[in-house]
Amino acid sequence: xxxxxxxxxxxxxxxxxxxxxTAKLFAKEGALVAVVDISESAAKAVADxxxxxxGVAKEFVCDVTDGDAVDACVKSVAERFKRIDxxxxxxxxxxxxxxxxxxxQSTEVFENVMKINLYGDFFFxxxxxxxxxxxxxxxxxxxxxxxxxxxHTKHVEYAAAKGGTIAMxxxxxxxxxxxxxxxxxxxxxxxxxxxxxxxDLSHTNFLETTxxxxxxxxxxxxxxxxxxxxxxxxxLVVDGGRSLGTKGTD
Numbered sequence: 001x002x003x004x005x006x007x008x009x010x011x012x013x014x015x016x017x018x019x020x021x022t023a024k025l026f027a028k029e030g031a032l033v034a035v036v037d038i039s040e041s042a043a044k045a046v047a048d049x050x051x052x053x054x055g056v057a058k059e060f061v062c063d064v065t066d067g068d069a070v071d072a073c074v075k076s077v078a079e080r081f082k083r084i085d086x087x088x089x090x091x092x093x094x095x096x097x098x099x100x101x102x103x104x105q106s107t108e109v110f111e112n113v114m115k116i117n118l119y120g121d122f123f124f125x126x127x128x129x130x131x132x133x134x135x136x137x138x139x140x141x142x143x144x145x146x147x148x149x150x151x152h153t154k155h156v157e158y159a160a161a162k163g164g165t166i167a168m169x170x171x172x173x174x175x176x177x178x179x180x181x182x183x184x185x186x187x188x189x190x191x192x193x194x195x196x197x198x199x200d201l202s203h204t205n206f207l208e209t210t211x212x213x214x215x216x217x218x219x220x221x222x223x224x225x226x227x228x229x230x231x232x233x234x235x236l237v238v239d240g241g242r243s244l245g246t247k248g249t250d
Contacts, residue, residue, distance in 0.1 A: 002029050002030030003029045003030070003221070003225045003226070004026055004029045004030050004031035004085075004086070004221075004224070004225070005029075005030030005031075006030060006031075006032065007026075007030070007031045007032070007085040007086055008031070008032045008034070008077070008081040008082075008083050008084050008085050008086070009026050009031045009032070009033055009034065009085065009086040009087070009088060009224070010034045010036060010074070010077055010084060010086070010087050010088065010124070010128065011023050011026070011033065011034065011035060011036060011088045011090060012036045012037075012062070012064055012087075012088070012089050012090055012091040012120065012124055013036070013037060013064075013089075013090035013091035013092065014033075014034075014035035014036050014037050014043055014046055014059075014090070015035065015037035015039055015042035015043045015045070015046050016037070016090060016091075017191065017213045018090055018143075018188070018191070018213045018216045018217065019035075019037070019046075019090040019091075020046045020213075021213040021214050021216070021217040022088055022090065022213075022216070022217040022220055022221070023035050023046055023047075023050060023057065024046075024049070024050060024053075024055075024217075025214075025217045025218070025221055026086075026088075026221065026224075027050040027053075027055030027056065027057055028053075028055065029221070031056075031086070032056045032057070032081050033047070033050060033055065033056065033057040033058075034057075034058055034060050034077040034080070034081065035047045035050075035057055035058070035059045035060065036059075036060045036061075036062050036064075036073060036077075036091070037059070037060075037061065037062075037091075038061065038062065038063055038064070038091075039061075040059065040061045043059035043060065043061065044059040046059070047059040058080060058081075060073050060076060060077060061073075064091045064116060064119070064120030064123060064124065065112075065115040065116055065119055065120060065123075066123075067119075067123045070120075070123040070124055070127050071123075071127050073127075074124065074127040074128055074131070075127075078131055083131065083135060084128050084131040084132065084138070085132075085135075085137065085138060085139065086138070086139040086140075086141075086224045087124055087125060087128045087138070087139070087140045087141070088141045088220055088224070089120065089121040089124055089125070089140075089141065089142045089143055090143050091116065091120050092116055092117040092120065092121075092143060092161075093113075093116060093117070094113065094147075094155060094157075094158040095109050095112075095113050095155075095157060095158065099154040099155065100154055101153075101154060101156075102156035102157075105156065105157065109157060110156075110157040110160075113157040113158055113161055114157060114160065114161045114164075117158070117161035117162060117165065118160075118161040118162075118164045118165055118168070121142045121143070121165055121168070122168065125140050125142070125172060125183070128140065129172075129176060129181065132176070132179065132181050133176065133179045133181070136179055136180045137179075137180045137181065138176070138179070138180070138181035138182075139181070139182055139184075139223070139224040140172065140176075140181065140182070140183040140184070141183075141184055141185065141186060141220050141223050141224060142165050142166075142168070142169050142183070142184070142185045142186075143162075143165065143185065143186055143187075143188070144162045144163075144165050144166040144169070144185045144186065144187035144235055145158070145159075145162040145187050145188060146187055146188070146189050146190075146237060146239050146242070146243045147159050147162055148161070148162025148163040148164075148165065148166050148187065149163070149166070149187065149235075149237070149243065150243055162187070165185060166185050166187065166235045169183050169184060169185040169233065169235065170233045170235075173232040173233030174233065177232055182223075182228070182229070182231065182232035183232055183233065184223045184228070184231060184232060184233070184234045184235070184236065185234070185235040185236065186216060186219050186220055186223065186235075186236050186238060187235055187236065187237045187238065187239075188211055188216045188238050188239065189210065189211055189237070189238065189239025189240060189242050189243060190210055190239070190242070191210070191211060191212070191213060191216070210239075210240060210242070211238050211239060211240060215238055216238055219236050219238045223236065
């Protein structure tokens with residue numbers, strides 16, 4: 001079954017681990033995929049792989065922190081595919097090697113993390129909503145984080161950005177529901193990949209409650225599908241229950 005046959009989907013951060021998995025899943029299910037990333041070569045590699053497997057995809061380059069660049073990118077996608085049905089905002093990231101306690105953190109780092117996470121989602125949602133409102137249909141999926149719910153040491157700027165994204169999702173959902181548009185959010189837990197300091201997370205004590213990029217892609221696809229047509233303003237946490245805290249007993 002092709003849940004997204006001929007639907008046009010924009011995926012920001014489309015060359016990343018979660019982004020590429022999501023792009024391939026949507027393409028496999030019939031979508032026409034716009035792979036958006038700040039790296040042209042990386043975005044093209046994902047799009048080319050989709051095309052080689054019989055799907056439809058095209059790479060687009062965009063700095064999500066630049067509102068004018070986002071408008072131009074969305075316009076290019078609409079001109080290429082004639083409509084925009086689904087927006088998946090996956091571009092983002094923490095301060096990584098520049099993490100610090102909030103009382104030692106620089107304004108520059110705080111602003112940069114806010115822009116790439118919160119502003120980027122806002123810019124793309126604002127631009128795509130105009131097309132979705134006109135066609136009276138749309139699906140917007142933002143990306144939060146369990147850090148945006150529970151906080152994390154040396155991640156104040158990331159927690160603020162992701163917490164803002166979760167709240168923004170709810171506000172957006174209230175504004176565009178009357179146009180047949182749903183707005184939801186997926187909040188991943190720790191993903192088994194290289195962490196901010198380069199350490200391998202694939203063999204931590206949290207392995208049994210650690211999602212994979214494919215798990216996140218599946219959650220995103222569900223919220224974009226007709227099966228979730230009556231779900232909006234919802235933050236779906238995908239972390240295997242890790243954020244629940246202390247384990248129970250068998």
